[in-house]
């Protein structure tokens with residue numbers, strides 16, 4: 001018997017598979033999809049079995065034997081192996097990197113021995129074979145009496161010297177039991193009764209249970225989408241099937257997870273990036289062992305090894321976080337669609353601000369559109385005010401407008417809560433010297449450094465470069481450093497000064513870096529331990545705080561000014577979503593949006609809460625400029641150690657593409673990328689816009705294999721990038 005094994009191999013574009021002999025002792029054990037240890041050169045490495053066969057293979061190398069099966073529990077299902085092929089084809093990655101992406105830490109294939117993440121806890125019980133119980137102390141007797149009643153007790157509960165004596169005398173024995181790190185003990189709550197509108201949406205999707213139909217659930221903020229998800233999944237579980245619930249951000253996972261624990265108890269596994277490696281490993285095992293029917297998670301949970309899937313739901317489907325920015329650059333929505341077809345089950349894409357692509361597909365009836373137009377209960381959509389910051393500047397209101405200041409005060413006296421959005425972290429976005437003009441810049445990237453006051457550091461938000469801030473200008477040594485640009489850290493400080501009695505909490509990447517911080521901030525704000533929540537876009541989506549009656553957007557122009565074809569869409573979505581955090585219960589909500597562009601069409605659409613108006617405007621713009629959803633995009637970056645080598649190679653790549661694509665395909669560039677110098681490398685960009693082009697993938701593969709393959713230059717291809 002022989003096995004074809006794919007191994008981790010350090011060549012970017014090439015997969016390496018080798019045939020090995022299967023030792024007779026493994027004949028009945030080995031399966032396709034298993035992780036095995038094989039000899040490779042002088043060392044032992046891990047790989048996955050892709051095929052098992054009897055015929056003597058014709059290979060040019062000496063056949064060696066598989067050393068051992070690494071993990072008899074982990075078997076990649078035929079579905080996951082097909083997904084790996086799909087990923088390879090769609091994103092031009094290698095099959096082995098696709099497989100590695102699907103697996104949690106501890107289960108990936110590596111050259112080094114993987115750390116074992118299995119978690120054990122120690123329990124104690126009476127030794128059944130011990131007849132002579134000689135007791136010398138009262139403490140020991142107590143333990144024995146307890147064990148006679150309870151049989152098994154967690155060692156942590158007793159752990160004293162009497163126990164140690166009993167263990168030494170072998171009267172009591174310790175047993176190690178594998179346990180999971182995450183174990184919730186939440187009581188299951190009864191489900192809420194759905195409104196008529198929710199019930200109708202539920203029924204429409206339920207009617208599509210045995211089809212691979214994609215539904216677009218377009219429901220305004222606060223329309224109660226989560227209750228529909230829960231009811232759908234309960235229905236799926238009744239049919240002995242499983243469900244995958246995806247959310248874009250970790251902060252949302254926390255909130256949805258607790259709703260799901262309340263609905264499904266221990267039948268839920270959670271997968272997201274802020275879990276510890278051990279927790280991820282445990283949650284994955286729960287799924288692999290078929291101990292849970294529901295998985296809630298962020299992007300990579302789309303690879304959860306759920307068998308017998310019954311439904312996939314993607315919440316906030318327009319979020320760019322479903323697309324992975326790093327290799328392999330996959331989009332979880334595409335994988336979900338693949339799985340929906342594989343299992344013949346519905347895929348539900350939900351949002352209050354659907355992506356243009358999804359809305360266009362719904363218009364063409366490729367997706368089935370379901371709308372929710374009412375907020376549940378007595379709540380209504382908030383009132384939106386736009387404030388012209390140019391006028392405010394003249395009144396010296398640099399950060400908070402008169403109206404926003406007044407409203408904050410008003411809400412504070414009424415003990416209602418406030419959310420303020422500022423999509424920039426740090427204290428000041430740049431520091432410059434008024435004497436010599438010096439600006440703190442990242443030496444690796446073409447970008448100014450952001451000042452973080454708490455740590456007194458200057459930080460590059462692109463590559464992470466960090467230096468201590470000096471008191472004087474590093475160039476002319478004068479004490480003439482000035483701080484410009486506003487970040488969340490400074491906003492927090494300003495609020496504390498302006499409203500000294502208020503309790504302010506901040507949520508951004510800087511404070512949520514520590515494990516469990518998301519959860520802590522969200523819970524303490526929900527429990528009304530704070531009055532004002534300041535944050536970046538992390539605070540914009542999905543969060544549900546009944547006491548929030550005011551949402552303020554400090555600078556709506558931040559996302560509008562990003563040079564990207566999606567900046568309008570992102571701005572509309574961000575502002576509409578954050579506005580949706582206000583007035584979610586019986587308190588009336590208000591939203592104040594500060595901008596230097598009060599007449600901007602997108603801002604007007606937000607003010608009128610008109611997705612339809614925004615959609616028509618933006619579609620016309622995309623059609624005119626040949627952007628998605630009218631055209632597909634491919635972004636190619638040629639990255640090099642020097643400006644000249646990168647540019648020269650990019651020009652060659654462009655020439656090759658132009659001579660190999662169809663006439664209708666448009667090739668633009670090379671231009672300098674948004675940030676030309678990044679991580680000490682220069683980046684040039686070529687953009688391809690196309691509608692139908694059968695040979696394009698082949699052309700791209702050829703480029704990857706033949707251009708910029710030397711050490712000083714490389715190519716980075718992004719198919720359907722979410723930003724360019």
Ligand SMILES: [Zn+2]
Pocket residue numbers: 433434435436437438473474475476477478
């Ligand atoms: Zn200076």
Ligand SMILES: [Zn+2]
Pocket residue numbers: 442443444445460461462463464465679
């Ligand atoms: Zn940098």
